[in-house]
Amino acid sequence: MFGFGMDIGVDLGTASVLVYIRGKGIVLHEPSVVAINKDTGKVIAVGEEARRMIGRTPGNIVAIRPLRDGVIADYDVTEKMLRYFINKAVGRKFILPFFRPRIMVCIPSGVTGVEERAVRQAAIQAGARQAALIEEPLAAALGAGIEISEPSGSMVVDIGGGTTDIAVLSLGGIVVSKSLRVGGDKFDEAIMRYIRREFNLMIGERTAEELKIQIGTAYPAAKRDNSVYEIRGRDLVSGLPKNVQVTSQHTYEALQEAVEQVVSSVKEVLEKTPPELAADIMNKGIVMTGGGSLLHGLSTLISKETGLPVYIADDPLSCVALGTGKALVNYDVVAKNNRSYRKVL
Numbered sequence: 399m400f401g402f403g404m405d406i407g408v409d410l411g412t413a414s415v416l417v418y419i420r421g422k423g424i425v426l427h428e429p430s431v432v433a434i435n436k437d438t439g440k441v442i443a444v445g446e447e448a449r450r451m452i453g454r455t456p457g458n459i460v461a462i463r464p465l466r467d468g469v470i471a472d473y474d475v476t477e478k479m480l481r482y483f484i485n486k487a488v489g490r491k492f493i494l495p496f497f498r499p500r501i502m503v504c505i506p507s508g509v510t511g512v513e514e515r516a517v518r519q520a521a522i523q524a525g526a527r528q529a530a531l532i533e534e535p536l537a538a539a540l541g542a543g544i545e546i547s548e549p550s551g552s553m554v555v556d557i558g559g560g561t562t563d564i565a566v567l568s569l570g571g572i573v574v575s576k577s578l579r580v581g582g583d584k585f586d587e588a589i590m591r592y593i594r595r596e597f598n599l600m601i602g603e604r605t606a607e608e609l610k611i612q613i614g615t616a617y618p619a620a621k622r623d624n625s626v627y628e629i630r631g632r633d634l635v636s637g638l639p640k641n642v643q644v645t646s647q648h649t650y651e652a653l654q655e656a657v658e659q660v661v662s663s664v665k666e667v668l669e670k671t672p673p674e675l676a677a678d679i680m681n682k683g684i685v686m687t688g689g690g691s692l693l694h695g696l697s698t699l700i701s702k703e704t705g706l707p708v709y710i711a712d713d714p715l716s717c718v719a720l721g722t723g724k725a726l727v728n729y730d731v732v733a734k735n736n737r738s739y740r741k742v743l
């Protein structure tokens with residue numbers, strides 16, 4: 399596949415970046431983190447190596463997530479990160495003038511037109527011959543194996559790190575959609591706030607994420623086995639390190655508000671869905687993708703609140719990258735239709 403015909407799909411996520419090469423599949427999956435030397439502006443590390451530095455850097459080094467909250471918070475760093483990952487996945491030597499790949503980038507749906515151009519430019523800078531963009535719900539649905547080109551309604555709820563994208567699709571396009579800046583990061587922040595309030599303990603975002611993954615729940619009736627977890631943080635009163643035991647019930651209380659925002663947005667989209675398509679969704683159920691869909695009890699809660707069956711896609715963390723990869727087959731169509739699907743509530 400190397401050479402003229404090489405096509406690459408990139409899931410430029412707020413939590414992680416995945417690179418898909420046509421004919422090979424997903425070849426790279428790393429956190430969207432860049433470590434920078436503040437004094438010189440030089441990039442020290444990207445991806446997994448940089449993630450290990452979060453919260454542990456000396457004063458002159460910062461580990462940043464350039465795509466916080468589903469938007470490009472730092473364009474320059476995003477460009478550097480994108481270039482680094484593309485080069486790493488493809489191999490620098492292949493990016494010679496006549497062998498430049500075509501790149502399709504899946505962008506968080508909250509990005510503005512200016513940011514879209516910035517991403518496209520970053521892909522070109524990174525060595526692409528052409529760059530097209532695809533919207534997240536479309537890629538997520540394709541990756542989840544949903545037959546989106548039929549005249550039948552499907553609903554996808556993609557919960558990423560920074561955003562949740564809810565969309566009803568039919569005939570290859572988005573009929574109704576909503577994007578909210580609530581996702582895995584907001585779940586982590588809610589846990590951090592709760593632990594500070596209830597235990598007077600300051601914890602970092604990595605600890606909060608670990609808690610969420612290990613014992614977090616959005617629906618307490620669906621009990622978790624390992625429902626107690628010991629965490630270490632800094633006591634706000636003494637300023638010293640302290641251990642506390644946290645239960646699933648605590649995480650439920652911490653997460654309730656953020657989870658409720660996701661649930662009410664799903665209902666809102668369903669209310670705006672044309673009746674014929676709503677009937678299709680009743681039959682087929684809602685498909686959840688993205689890492690946030692793995693939050694324990696969330697699919698059960700959405701099913702209970704909407705009265706519809708809810709399924710989590712196989713390998714939800716890879717859906718967007720797989721879908722972007724599938725869309726490469728129709729590169730020209732997607733490139734031409736760019737943005738035209740969008741109808742945000």
Ligand SMILES: Nc1ncnc2c1ncn2[C@@H]1O[C@H](COP(=O)(O)OP(=O)(O)OP(=O)(O)O)[C@@H](O)[C@H]1O
Pocket residue numbers: 410411412413414415468506534557558559560561562581582583607610611687688689690691692693694714715718
């Ligand atoms: N088992 C799990 N339980 C709960 N949350 C999880 C689990 N595994 C991963 N996550 C969360 O999923 C989020 C990352 O999801 P994903 O990789 O789909 O996001 P992204 O595509 O990078 O973000 P976005 O779509 O907002 O750009 C993180 O917040 C992570 O903590």
